[in-house]
Every structure is written in C-alpha cells, then in structure tokens.
Amino acid sequence: MLAAFMATFSMLTLMGKTERKASPTFLKRMHKGSGLVFIAFLLVLTYLCLRYWAKAGDQIWTRAVFHAVLSFAVIILLILKISIVRFYKQFLRFAPVIGMTVFTLSFVIFSISAGFFFLRTLCAKTTASEAPASQTIIAGDPEKGALLFNRMCGFCHYADREESKQGPGLKNILKKEKLPASGRPATIENIKKQLKTPFIAMPSFSALTEQEIADLLAYLEKL
DSSP states (O other), rough: HHHHHHHHHHHHHHHHHSSSOOHHHHHHHHHHHHHHHHHHHHHHHHHHHHHHHHTTOOOHHHHHHHHHHHHHHHHHHHHHHHHHHHTOOOGGHHHHHHHHHHHHHHHHHHHHHHHHHHHHHHHOOOGGSSSSSSOOOOOHHHHHHHHHHHHHHHTOOEEEOOOOOOSOOOTGGSSSSSHHHHHHOOOOHHHHHHHHSSSSSSSSOSSSSSHHHHHHHHHHHHH
C-alpha cells in the first residue's frame, strides 16, 4: 500500500497544476520506482496466494474469493497500463485513470484482507474465562476426527509435527500451555472458540455440528 500510495502521489503531483517543489525528473523516477516495488510485491503475493489456493482446494471462504477477483483485476489493469505506456501511446491520456483505479482496488483489497486481520486482532478481547462451560458432554470418535481433520484442516495444519504449514502444527496442541495463534490457554473450550470464531485469519468452521467438533477434539487429544 505504501508503494501504491507513493506512485499515486508522485503521479498526481507531476500532473497537477499547483506549484511543485520537486523536479519533474525526480517525480517521474519516484513514480517508476514505486511502481516497480508495487509490481514486485504483487508478484510475490500472487505466487503465495496461488500456492495457498492450490492447497486449500474448495475450502476457500467468500472473503478470499472476493480478494482473488479484485487482485486479478489489479493485475489486468497493470498489464493494460504498462502496454499503453510502452506500446500504445495514443491512449496515454487513459493511463492516470487506470493508475487511480489500481490504487483504489489495492486499498479495497488491503481493507478486506490485511485490514480484516488487524481488526480481528485488535478486537479480540474475549478471554477463556468468558467462555461458557459446556452443559452436555458428547463422546468423540478420534477415527472420525482424523478423517474430518484430513478433509478440512490438513491443508493448513500438520497433525504429526509442530512446524507451521499455512497455520501452526498441531502435534501436542492440548499438552501446551497456550494455543499458538491466540495465546489463550490450551483448553478444549478455547479450541472450540477458535473453530467457531477464529482469532485471526483462519476461516470459521461454525457449520460443524457438536458431534463433529467432539470427534475432531478427540483426535486432537491423541496428537
């Protein structure tokens, strides 16, 4: 976002009619440099996101799909702008509009992704003491829990090690003092809370039934 802002600021300053303190040459270099930095970050993030998407399969949530569509639009607009600047200079008057559109879409993408992450982090004030105690104990089946883990959790978490994949490894998760992401005490209730109302970027699994959660927890207890 900083690179996008710098590129947009230098473009507006260069094209504006108000008095400029910086020279046009400096502003052009600033615009080009910021644009190259923006493209470099975009390529790296695109690779990481495509890799995550490939591992996640059909378990992508709506916010990620919206993010991907807008990101694809940014890439297309950048290719269009670069093509106009380098090869189709008769359409050069459209380049500033395309640049502003890229900046606007980038801000929206940032808001629904990184902004969402920071908002969830800042607003996560609930503690384990606030979690209501379960009134009914449901026996879980660890074998069914293993199947459920492989189908819904395995693309982000290792079950047999503590190293991170997309999310933290879950081996010995209930033997630790705290959960790795939220820092809450490693208890059954806090894992249930993480499944239904995740602390950060993890998708919500609120559609799981109480029996499915019990099966999954029974499997986690064996890790």
